[in-house]
Amino acid sequence: MKIFPNAEAALEGLLFDGMTIAAGGFGLCGIPERLIDAIQANGVKELTIASNNAGIDNEGLGRLLRTRQVKKMISSYVGENKEFERQYLAGELEVEFCPQGTLAERMRAGGAGIPGFYTKTGVGTVVAEGKELKEFDGETYVLERGIRADLSIIKGWKADESGNLVFRKTARNFNQPAATSGKVCVAEVEEIVPVGSLDPDCIHVPSIYVKRLILGAPYDKKIEFLTTREREPA
Amino acid sequence: MATNVEAKGWDRNQMAARAAKELKDGYYVNLGIGIPTLVANNIPAGMTVTLQSENGMLGIGPFPYPDEVDADLINAGKQTISELPSSSYFSSSDSFAMIRGGHIDLTVLGAMEVSERGDIANWMIPGKMIKGMGGAMDLVAGVKKIIVVMEHNSKSGDPKFIPECTLPLTGKNVVDMIITDLAVFQRPDHDSPFKLIELAPGVTAEEVRSKTTANYVE
Numbered sequence: 001m002k003i004f005p006n007a008e009a010a011l012e013g014l015l016f017d018g019m020t021i022a023a024g025g026f027g028l029c030g031i032p033e034r035l036i037d038a039i040q041a042n043g044v045k046e047l048t049i050a051s052n053n054a055g056i057d058n059e060g061l062g063r064l065l066r067t068r069q070v071k072k073m074i075s076s077y078v079g080e081n082k083e084f085e086r087q088y089l090a091g092e093l094e095v096e097f098c099p100q101g102t103l104a105e106r107m108r109a110g111g112a113g114i115p116g117f118y119t120k121t122g123v124g125t126v127v128a129e130g131k132e133l134k135e136f137d138g139e140t141y142v143l144e145r146g147i148r149a150d151l152s153i154i155k156g157w158k159a160d161e162s163g164n165l166v167f168r169k170t171a172r173n174f175n176q177p178a179a180t181s182g183k184v185c186v187a188e189v190e191e192i193v194p195v196g197s198l199d200p201d202c203i204h205v206p207s208i209y210v211k212r213l214i215l216g217a218p219y220d221k222k223i224e225f226l227t228t229r230e231r232e233p234a
Numbered sequence: 235m236a237t238n239v240e241a242k243g244w245d246r247n248q249m250a251a252r253a254a255k256e257l258k259d260g261y262y263v264n265l266g267i268g269i270p271t272l273v274a275n276n277i278p279a280g281m282t283v284t285l286q287s288e289n290g291m292l293g294i295g296p297f298p299y300p301d302e303v304d305a306d307l308i309n310a311g312k313q314t315i316s317e318l319p320s321s322s323y324f325s326s327s328d329s330f331a332m333i334r335g336g337h338i339d340l341t342v343l344g345a346m347e348v349s350e351r352g353d354i355a356n357w358m359i360p361g362k363m364i365k366g367m368g369g370a371m372d373l374v375a376g377v378k379k380i381i382v383v384m385e386h387n388s389k390s391g392d393p394k395f396i397p398e399c400t401l402p403l404t405g406k407n408v409v410d411m412i413i414t415d416l417a418v419f420q421r422p423d424h425d426s427p428f429k430l431i432e433l434a435p436g437v438t439a440e441e442v443r444s445k446t447t448a449n450y451v452e
Contacts (some may be wrong), residue, residue, distance in 0.1 A: 025287045026308075027312040078365060100326065101374050105327055121376070122371050127367075148254065152272060168306045170306060170323060221305030223314055229297040
């Protein structure tokens with residue numbers, strides 16, 4: 001059975017100091033918050049975390065920064081996070097800035113058995129420094145490595161009891177490539193439904209990737225920047 | 235002659251409106267954060283332009299009504315948005331396959347510096363700003379046409395269109411067009427120099443020359 005009673009149980013035996021974790025989410029949208037809380041409670045440290053963002057102060061991965069459990073972040077954007085900035089400027093936290101598309105592809109490639117790939121992104125910038133360059137059809141490309149993480153943590157919308165999983169709207173983001181990047185993927189979802197309830201043609205992450213599953217609901221989904229428009233008068 | 239000097243040139247919305255003139259029917263477009271976002275308000279009526287959000291959406295709708303806000307539906311600036319009947323969602327890896335693969339027609343980005351050879355710097359001020367490049371490096375590497383919209387001079391008056399970027403680059407030899415509050419520069423290909431093609435109202439070519447250190451064709 002893949003379904004575990006809670007995040008702590010789902011992570012049992014998977015955490016160790018110095019490990020690499022691939023995490024889904026974009027900003028605070030679609031972040032595996034129950035699993036992050038359980039990693040915080042476990043106290044595992046010296047973590048390398050591949051995640052597009054580092055959360056904001058005390059939200060998302062920001063919680064693991066606060067407790068100093070993170071050694072290194074591999075991220076594309078880390079704004080809106082004072083604790084991150086403080087630790088980084090003080091030299092307490094290592095950061096590998098990785099272009100967003102390169103990061104997504106590194107996770108996808110790592111999970112697909114592709115140890116490296118060439119991309120135009122970052123050529124001529126600090127991102128390409130020290131990396132192999134190669135010319136294809138007159139254009140220069142840089143070699144980037146796939147990320148094979150020890151553990152993937154993702155947040156989905158619904159999963160069936162076998163682990164087939166779907167996302168909702170822009171909460172898919174990095175959750176899909178992150179799911180494939182880890183040797184083990186643990187998923188948390190808003191709803192677990194019986195096998196047969198999800199359309200097999202519309203599965204975003206097939207069950208093979210989801211090794212352990214928890215029901216994370218209820219969620220209090222956070223919004224970073226609330227923007228609305230007025231209704232036109234009737 | 236003591237009249238309003240501030241009235242010269244384009245304001246932020248007018249710069250965005252100028253960038254919108256580069257849109258074509260059927261275009262798929264990615265807009266950066268800041269002034270570029272305002273381009274969305276200036277899409278000519280009757281023209282179909284599909285906006286891409288690099289966090290995994292095609293067909294960005296307007297900001298939602300207060301009672302339709304959805305935390306699962308945000309743009310790359312992490313603002314709440316709405317969907318359109320034609321919208322689609324996908325993963326970050328699919329999103330950047332679209333961007334890197336040359337499927338996006340146009341991107342409009344802000345910049346801190348652009349060099350006369352089309353290099354762009356917009357992600358980092360060493361020792362000061364450490365937010366990261368987000369998707370900017372992928373966009374300038376993969377999108378067919380790159381338009382930069384920026385103030386002509388920094389707040390301290392320094393030119394931003396310069397011979398050589400001093401800040402860490404986002405991309406090398408990638409910019410096709412520069413729209414500032416004073417003028418528009420364009421180049422037909424990445425081997426040609428930029429040409430001054432348009433002046434904002436009340437701005438002279440001499441003024442642009444005096445406020446620019448980059449070499450360009452007049």
